Amino acid sequence: MKFKILLIVLILLCFTSCKDEKFTLSKIEGKLIPVTDSLEIDPAFDSIIKPYRDRLNEDMNTVLSYAPETYSKSNGAFNTAIGNLMADIIFEQSKGVFKSRTNFELDGVILNHGGIRSIISKGDITTKTAFEIMPFENSIVVVALKGRQIDSMMQYLARFKRAHPIQGFKLSIDQEYNIVASSVNGKAIDTAKTYYVATNDYLVTGGDNMRFFADNEGEYPLDYKIRNALIDYFKKVDTINPIIDDRFIQI
Known part of the structure; x- marks a missing residue:
């Protein structure tokens, strides 16, 4: 009991002393602490994560398809x-x-040139390849656009002069980047018709200045990531065969 009383008295004296003392900052020092791989791995911790790391590496290196050539987004104007x-x-x-969800037919696709983040190297296409091409979590959204918005989309493509990926659309421009001809599925654009265009959620919100999506007739999120679509497709085909064609050309 006496020991407890003495301990309480010492603690109170300590707090009283602390309150009376005044501290003044005299100096601030900083130093660079490099982060390197020189730290030793904790065997106990490593043994815990090893099965997960091995499984991840196995999944990422799973061969899905084959590329007969190396394909880059810089190979084409x-x-x-x-x-x-x-x-x-x-x-x-x-x-x-x-x-299946809407009973509407999909008319086309537009993506952004900058969204292609890697090449496809000649050889085996793996799950890792899909992650390298599309490291972001972007998902597919179908947007209902009137023909006048499709016209605006064509003007955008001609004006920005980039190889933005498209499907279902054809566009020809002259040497001054004026539109010579444009169509949807081989037919002239009907300004009164509603077209259904698949894109990604980043572009729907105006990414890459694609403001023509703002005035739309409806949006249909598919809850389907771009990356997962790539993986699912690669699983279906033994060998890919992408080509440069006439869907967007300068004449």
């Missing part, structure tokens, strides 16, 4: 093989889902 492939994949993987 107005349409590229890799961009055409991505647009075609989104169309192929989305049209059935969209039709």
